Amino acid sequence: MTTSVPQAYAQLDMTGRSILVTGAGSGMGREAAILLAGRGARITAVDVNEAGGKETLQAIEAIDGEAQFVRADITVENDVQTMVQEAVDKFGDLYGAFNNAGIIGAGGAVVDLEYDKWKTVMDINLNGAFLCMKYEIPAILAGGGGSIVNTASTAAAIAYPNLPAYVSSKHGVLGLTRQVALDYAAQNIRVNAVLPGSTMTPLAEEAFADPEVKAKAEAAQPIGRLGRPEEIAEMAAWLLSDAASFVVGSAFFVDGGVNAA
Numbered sequence: 001m002t003t004s005v006p007q008a009y010a011q012l013d014m015t016g017r018s019i020l021v022t023g024a025g026s027g028m029g030r031e032a033a034i035l036l037a038g039r040g041a042r043i044t045a046v047d048v049n050e051a052g053g054k055e056t057l058q059a060i061e062a063i064d065g066e067a068q069f070v071r072a073d074i075t076v077e078n079d080v081q082t083m084v085q086e087a088v089d090k091f092g093d094l095y096g097a098f099n100n101a102g103i104i105g106a107g108g109a110v111v112d113l114e115y116d117k118w119k120t121v122m123d124i125n126l127n128g129a130f131l132c133m134k135y136e137i138p139a140i141l142a143g144g145g146g147s148i149v150n151t152a153s154t155a156a157a158i159a160y161p162n163l164p165a166y167v168s169s170k171h172g173v174l175g176l177t178r179q180v181a182l183d184y185a186a187q188n189i190r191v192n193a194v195l196p197g198s199t200m201t202p203l204a205e206e207a208f209a210d211p212e213v214k215a216k217a218e219a220a221q222p223i224g225r226l227g228r229p230e231e232i233a234e235m236a237a238w239l240l241s242d243a244a245s246f247v248v249g250s251a252f253f254v255d256g257g258v259n260a261a
């Protein structure tokens with residue numbers, strides 16, 4: 001036996017590591033930021049929603065974690081450049097990033113979906129992930145390497161009725177994850193994707209506002225319930241840690257069994 005139990009837990013430790021989290025003002029991003037800060041990471045919490053971002057900051061401060069909030073829109077190149085620079089200025093070379101900000105956006109059959117609405121979803125979910133990695137990677141390389149986790153979705157692997165923009169954007173996020181993983185593996189950056197299933201966050205609360213729709217969604221889960229954002233955060237934190245040191249370019253479902261059904 002080469003690894004003791006205490007050593008295995010030590011591999012989850014993030015002490016002193018500078019980690020940037022997008023969409024940190026709510027849901028999965030918030031839970032991941034708090035979890036990683038609790039494991040010692042120095043968090044740059046990014047969101048377009050200032051109030052939400054500040055609440056996350058307060059939650060991290062309440063557990064004596066280290067964090068800053070940076071307001072940035074991940075579809076704006078200058079904002080993305082600035083958020084990475086602020087992470088580096090405050091906490092040193094970047095070790096990792098959880099590129100998680102995203103929206104469901106407009107649904108509808110392809111023929112009914114307005115082009116502008118299609119473009120908004122692609123811009124935030126896919127172009128945003130591209131821009132984030134474009135500027136995060138040099139800051140990670142400067143520190144000798146690290147880890148990136150992108151939030152895709154079960155919609156990166158299967159289609160859902162009348163959700164062409166979201167499904168396409170998340171397939172794109174997974175494709176981009178694999179591409180960047182391949183291109184940077186030899187330079188010591190591991191890039192992976194987490195594929196959440198339906199998870200109770202403000203994003204899903206909107207979709208499941210109708211109790212009937214919610215009950216139907218719950219029944220469709222082999223596990224019989226929707227996910228909790230902290231359950232997605234666990235996967236992101238594991239992928240960002242040394243415990244996942246041989247995990248590169250992979251896609252991890254955290255979905256209560258939907259992918260197996």
Ligand SMILES: NC(=O)c1ccc[n+]([C@@H]2O[C@H](COP(=O)([O-])OP(=O)(O)OC[C@H]3O[C@@H](n4cnc5c(N)ncnc54)[C@H](O)[C@@H]3O)[C@@H](O)[C@H]2O)c1
Pocket residue numbers: 022023024025026027028029046047048049052072073074075100101102103104124128151152153154195196197198199200201202203204229
């Ligand atoms: N909740 C689910 O059921 C579910 C399932 C699969 C995948 N996802 C994905 O998980 C990720 C997180 O979703 P969540 O459920 O925690 O949602 P959420 O709405 O609770 O959080 C998303 C956060 O992203 C921020 N954001 C949106 N656009 C932004 C932009 N342009 N720049 C910066 N920040 C921006 C929002 O302000 C919000 O705080 C998303 O990528 C989503 O597509 C969610």
